[in-house]
Structures are given as C-alpha cells and as structure tokens.
Amino acid sequence: MRTLGVISAIFVKDLRVEWRHRETLASMCIFGLLVVFLFNFAFEPAGEERLRLLPGLLWIAFAFAGVLGFNRSFAAERENAGLEGMRLAPVDPGAIYLGKMLANLFFMGIAEVVVVFATSLWYNFSFIPALGWFALTTFFCTLGYVAVGTTFGAVAANTRMREVMLPVLQFPVAVPIFIAGVEGTTGALKGDPVSDYAGWIKLAAGYSAIFVVLSYLLFEYVLEE
C-alpha cells in the first residue's frame, strides 16, 4: 500500500505542478503540431498516399514531442532540488519511477490527442472508423516509449547537453516501439483484421513490460548520489 501511495503522490504532484504553468504540455503540443505542419512541405500526402505516410508522420511527431516532455520533467526537478528530496525520502525509488512514468504517460497522451486531431484536420483523414484499435496500439507503444524515456530522462538530467543526450540514448533503444507503432497504426487505420497486426501490439506490450520492470529495478541507481 505504501508503494501505491508514493506512486500516486508523485503522479499527483507532477500533474499539479504542471497545471500551474502548463509549460511542458504546451511545448509538447506545439512541437507536435509543428512537426505535422512541416511534414506537409516535405511530402504532400493525398488520397491513398495518406495511409502510407500518416502513421510514420504521427510517430515522428510523438517521438519528438515525447523527448521534449521527458527532458523537461527531470530538468524541473533538478532546478528545485527535487532529486535530492526524492533521494532522501524513505521510499522505494522504483515507486518514484512509476509515479513519474505515469505522469509522463498522461502528458504524452494529451500531446498525442492534439497531434492526431491536427493530422485528422489538416490531411482530411478520419481516425474515427479505426479509433478503438488505433487507440489500443498507440497506448501500448506510448507506454513502452514512456517507460524507457522516463529512465533515460533521469539519466540525461545528469549530463551536459541533455537535449542532445536524451534522444541519443532514447531513439536507438526505442526502435522496436517505433516500428511497432508505425506498423500497428498502419494496420489499424487500413482496417485490416486485427490478427494481421496484433503481433505488433503484443511486441509493444511485451517491450513495455520488460522495460517497466527493468527501469523499476534500476531507478535506485539512477537516483543515487
């Protein structure tokens, strides 16, 4: 019960702090929108091409918005000696990780909704028919991405050039999520039978499970002095 208390305390704390200024959330959403916007100059998807290109676009936007969020989540802690506070608190470091991870998941979810909405509007593509499976696929892939991103965000918070360091750490490790995200989303949006792309959802779920557990175990080393 103690652990759950810690997790929810951190989660609520992060949401409350974010709610004051909403800076991180705003930057994530704007950045996602900008990526979607620029994409239109790089490619001009129309008609059938949209199904081929939009999943990739979505995941690039998610990937970069996510990295922005992870960086800021720990940068703020560093500035206000929040990390020291966490170190000193007599709680399980893994619980702190889970609280932060859930908060990041929440923020990334909001950013994703904004990005999907903008994509739907600007490219005249409806996500409604496939919404259920699309949401499920995106959820598991986002979970995996956030699981890894929270840990690497904490690691990168200890470095110079953390804006560069986090993507350098995150992107290679997140390759399976990226692939699963694009392939699963394509399958869902095409309206293929679930069995065709269910494997990708399972891969994302398995990846999330592995990295949540691994991060839970390793977080005490990331936090220690």
Place this chain on the structure above:
Amino acid sequence: MNKIFPPTLHLIVTYAWLIVATYLIFFYAPQEATMGEVQRIFYIHVSSAWTALLAYFLIFLGSIAYLWKRRDSADDFAHGAAEVGFVFCTCVLVTGPLWAKPVWGIWWTWDARLTLTFVLWLLFVAYLMLRSYVINPGRAAVLAAVVGIMGFVDVPIDYMAIRWWRTQHPQPVIAGGEGSGLDPRMWVALLVTWGAFLCLFAYLLRQSTRLAVLRREVANLRRLRGSSQGG
C-alpha cells in the same frame, strides 16, 4: 594475468595471428564463385560483426557486475569493451558498403541485418557519449552501467522487431547471400580471422583497462598532493 601472459607477448601473438589470418584470407581461401576477389572482405566484415556483438554483451556483464559489487575493475572492463567494440562495429559498417557496392550495386539497404547493425552502433555511441557528458564524474560509472544494461536488453528485441518488419516489406534482390554454404577452406579462414580479431580485442581491452587504472592513480595522486600542499 600480467605475469603468465604479459601484454608484450599478447601483442606478439596478436600480430602473428593476424598475419596467419591475412595469409589464409588472400591465399588459402578459394575465390568465391559469383563475387570474385572482393568477397574476401567478408572475413574481416563477419569477424568484426561477431566481435562487436560480443563486446556489447561484455558491456552488459561489466555493468551488472559494477552495480552489484561496485568494483572499479568491472566499470573499466565495461568501458573498455565499449571503446574497442565501437571500433569493430564501425569497421563492420565501413567494410559492408565497400563490399556491397561492387556486389549488389548499392552502398546500403535497410534490410534486417544492416538496420540491426546500425542500431548496435548507435547503442555504442549512446554509451560512450553518456560517459563523456556526465557532469559529475563520480556518477558516470553508475549511469553508464544502467544504460549498458538497458541497451543490451534492447538488442534481442530489436533483432525480433527489425527482422519481422523487414520480412513484411519487399526486399531488394541480392545476388548470393553471404554464408550460404561455405567451402570448408572458407570456414577455416573465417574462424582463424575471428580468432585473430578476438585476440586483438582482448589485447586492446587489456590496455584500455590498464590505462583506466593509471588514470585513476594519477587523479588520486593529484588529489593527495593538492590536499597536502593546499591544506
């Protein structure tokens, strides 16, 4: 280790082994049926690839050992394996295109194996960059160990995901796959070359860890001198 197999002897053995391997590559191994002489780069390419993969596994072991026992030797081992493994991985990515261009007509393709190798290279880069950029050097070893463990756990998942992704997409037509039925003399050349590379890897790893130990001693001495002078 230093008494039984001193570094100098190790170096001599490495040189000798590499010379034998070179002979086998160029004179003993038969010429490949379709690709011709350029195929010989395969022995260096594959040996480097296997060595690089082994190196990341060693980073994984060293990282676990360091987090568990906190011995500097484990950290030096992981760091050394990363530095040397990175060089071998770069070698793979350089020799590959050199071979691919005359044989396939293209420098690169995003097939399963190449993509995976590039991801492995990026994982080496991530580990090494982290070590350079950590603000507080005392923390570098622990953080690197975490990254090393997570990076290695990722490798088999990458392998599965990329392979699966690639089988779903049309492949470029590649004439003759490497390793599809090797002449026994080619096997000999390959295994001897790999052995030589492993010997080289071990030597460079040894020197790297020795260097790390010396660096630490110098830093300690500086600190002692500083505290005795400054007071």
